[in-house]
Amino acid sequence: MNDRWYHEDISRPMAETLLAKAAQDGSFLVRHSESFEGALALCLLFENRIYTYRIFINEDNMLSVQASAGIKPKHFLKMPDLIEYYKQENSGLVTNLRYPVERVEEAEGAEVAIGASNVVDSTARIRSDASRSLVSETLARRLEEVDTAILAQVPRGFxxxxxxxxxxxxxxxxxxxxxSSVDMWQLRLLLSLLTKGLSNELIQTMSALETSQNLLDNQPSAGGSMQGQVRDYEPESPDADVQNRHVEIAPVFEVKLDSFGIFLKIHLKVDIENGKLIVKKSKDGPEEKFYNHNRILQLIKSQKFQNKLVIIIDSEVKKTQRKEYVFTDSKKREAFCQLMQLMKNKHSDFAEPDMINVFIGTWNMGNASPPADIQSWFLCRGQGKTRDDTAADIPHDIYIIGTQEDTQGEREWVDLIKSTLKNITYIKFKHVSNKGAVGVSFMFNGTSFGFVNSHLTSGSEKKLRRNQNYVNILRFLNLGDKKLSPFDITNRFTHLFWLGDLNYRVELPSQEAENIVEKVKQQQYQELLTKDQLIMEKNDKKVFLQFEEEEITFPPSYRYERDSRDIYNYIKQKATGLKYNLPSWCDRVLWKSYPNVHVMCQSYGCTTDIVTSDHSPVFATFEVGVSTQFVSKTDPNNAASPGTINFTRCEAKLKTKSKTKFFIEFHSSCLENHVKSADGENQESRDENLTVVWSSPLEVT
Structure with a gap:
């Protein structure tokens, strides 16, 4: 099969010129598509018009032609097979393929050596066939001689x-x-099959090597890349409006596009101001194409490969188009997604956002004055799951800052926080304080938020007292809608975040101190976290029931030598003797949300450059879904059709021998008053428990 029809990267006008010169219905050629990355274009001449069909490759490396409506796509493993099939009549194209149009250099060569290609020496042909057969047999024999132990390690199918x-x-x-062809289609498809997924593995390996390099250089990673830094964003003055600041954030991301199983390097730029995703061949090169914000339908993050992203785009040719990109690392992917969300929010047709970003920071200040510069805390720079530099300057919608052991005057500390945040975003500020625990709550549209900042009892041996501290806060902290006061605070909010110096320690003998420090240096955190008191108590359902916490990938935040983050000062001299404070994750952020609501932790880590305290400041950021959940009961347009909930049957099992009659009370923010049911029917069971049944339908309006 000759591939004279394959013209590689010729332009569309050049292809049309060649077909016009051919001037025969059924003349065709294949070139690379200019409008669809990774696709080919089959150009076909019929009745003085040129028809273009795109050839796509699916995830199984099968080729298919975008045929006429009503024709089921047919898949091919090899390009020559595809061409042969469409040479048949009624195969789905406007006409069948008949006359391959040669490349320009081939046509010129034919004119110079006219007739030479038709003269073939029969003896030479026989020798050539014999040589090819010998080559095939030799390679097959060599493959058979490969050690079976090596073949056993080769993936199935290779x-x-x-x-x-x-x-x-x-x-x-x-x-x-x-x-004289320069393209070996069969070898190209074979390599595509054998190396499928290899690029992802290489990128992940590079990311791991980068982390190791930063560790060995004693330079904590802040989202840099071995493949080059994306351009920096210089914020405007503190008084500038936050919307104007968003406009300036326009980094360029180097990605690889999956095309025919081969990854092509391109660059993506999120133009927030104009609402466009721009595609470029080089970082500083011209714009090749763009997608408007309203054509970008969905971002799908791969769970298997943390640096892979699929973008679903509304297409004029097909209903949707799927673009698969591989970023240099997972943090670059997250930064890109945050910028895309920012662009979608800015140009949304809805009056209210459906997604907001929340920053939460907790810091035990150790009764010492803070440094003048604490900006790294709010920019999530340090160790752990941190934000990429390309996203660090994206302001959050809500900032929650909790501190403990702060001896500064209220005014000085508030002024420092306000001046720091004004360098990042426009703010409105509210300050609350208390000893032990303090909380704040509010409604955002129809979504309720609660935040608790607590400082629990210290001491490795006082785990049970910390558990009791937690229970007391649940009982006595007055927070949230008063209509929900019969419930503890963990059930009053759509999203409840709990932060602070919770003081839970690594439960290991004091003689293990040096071993703990060594494991921290080697970043063997997961082994130590199996002895973390908070995780163990939570798993035993003693505290923080149904709360979640992001995976910890940063070093213990306590107890450091002040003015250093290289030394843990775990021995303390007291009048009663030596006291050990083993390195521990005392400072934490947890959350609990209603089922099936969107909340995603984007970063969780600690700073490395704020060293005035024996604790490191800890940060966490979240992408949180918000919406108006309930229809207003005071709206006259809705007065005729109030919302109702019907319970067809309710059953409760109680551990009691009491003969008391039981009823159900319904409390909700959307109810004007609580609703009380009729008494249930008591039914004794064999296990000495009491079953209460409400068989009549219950209606809550």
């Missing part, structure tokens, strides 16, 4: 693919080369 290529396809590639 050995068969190599055998098929040697037996069937290598001669086709040889024919292509003999006909």
């Amino acid at each position: 050995h068969k693919a190599l055998c098929d290529y040697i037996e069937q396809d290598i001669l086709k590639d040889a024919e292509h080369l003999n006909s």
Whole structure:
């Protein structure tokens, strides 16, 4: 099979010129598509018009032509097979393929050496066929001689693919080369199959090597890349409006686009101001194409490969178009997604956002004055799950800052926080304080938020007292809607965040101190976290029931030598003798949300450059879904049709022998008053428990 029809990267006008010169219905050629990355274009001449069909490759490396409506796409493993199929009549194209249009250099060569290609020496042909057969047999024999132990380590299907290529396809590639072709289609498809997914593994390995390099250089990673930094964003003055500041954030992301199983390097730029996703071949090159914000339908993050992202785009040709990109690391992907969300929010047709970003910071200040510069805390720079530099300057919608052991005057500390935040975003500020625990709550549209900042009892041996501190806060902290006061605070909010110096320690003997420090230096955090008191108590359902916490990937935040983050000062001299404070994750952020609501932790870590305290400041950021959940009961347009909830049957099992009659009370922010049911029917069970049944329908309006 000759591939004279393949023209690689010629332009569309050049292709049209060649087909016009051919001037025969059924003349065709194949080139790379200019409007769809990774696709080919099959150009076909019929009745003085040129029809273009795009050739796509799916995730199984199967080729298919975008055919006429009503024709089911047919898939092919090899490009020559596809061409042969569409040479048949009524195969789905406007006409069948008949006359391949040669490349320009081939046509010129034919004119110079006219007639030479038709003269073939029969003896030479026989020798050539024999040589090719010998090559195929030799390679097949070499493959058979490969050690079986090595073949056992090869992924399933690889050995068969190599055998098929040697037996069937290598001669086709040889024919292509003999006909002056520069493209070996069969080898290209084979390599695409064998190396599928290899690029992802290489990128992940590079990311791991980058982290190791930063560790060895004693330079905590702040989201940099071995493949080059994205341009920095210089914020405007503190008084500038936050919307104007968003406009300036326009980093360029280097990504790889999956095309025919081969990853092509391109660059993506999120133009927040104009609402466009721009595609460029080089970082500083011109714009190749763009997608408006309203055409970007969905972002799908791969769970298997943390640096892979699929973008679903509304297409004029097809209903949707799927673009698969691989970023240099997972933090770059998250930064890109945050910028895309910012762009969508800015240009949304809705009056209210459906997603907001929340920053939460907690810091035990150790009864010492803070440094003048604490900006790294609010920019999530340090160790752990941190924000990429390209997203660090994106302001959050809500900032929650909790501190403990703060001896500064209220005014000085508030002024420092306000001056720091004004360098990042426009703010409105509210300050509350208390000893032990303090909380704040509010409604955002129809979504309720609660935040608790607490400082629990210290001391490794006082775990049970900390548990009791937690229970007391649940009982006595007055927070949230008064209509929900019969419930503890963990059930009053759509989203409840709990932060502070919770003081839970790593429960290991004091003689393990040096071993703990060594494991921290080696970043073997997960082994130490199996002995973390908070995780163990939470797993035993003693505290923080149904709360979540992001995976901890940063070092213990306590107890450091002041003015250093290289030394843990875990021995303290007291009048009663030596006291050990083993390195521990005392400072934490947890959250609890209603089921099936969107909340995603985007960062969780600690700073490395704020060293005035024996604790490191801890930060966490969240992407939180918000919406208007309930229809207003005072709206006259809704007065005729109030919302109702019907319970067809309710059943409760109680551990009691009491004969008391029981009823159900319904409390909700959307109810004007609580609703009380009729008494249930008591039914004794064999296990000495009491079952209460409400068989009549219950209606809550």
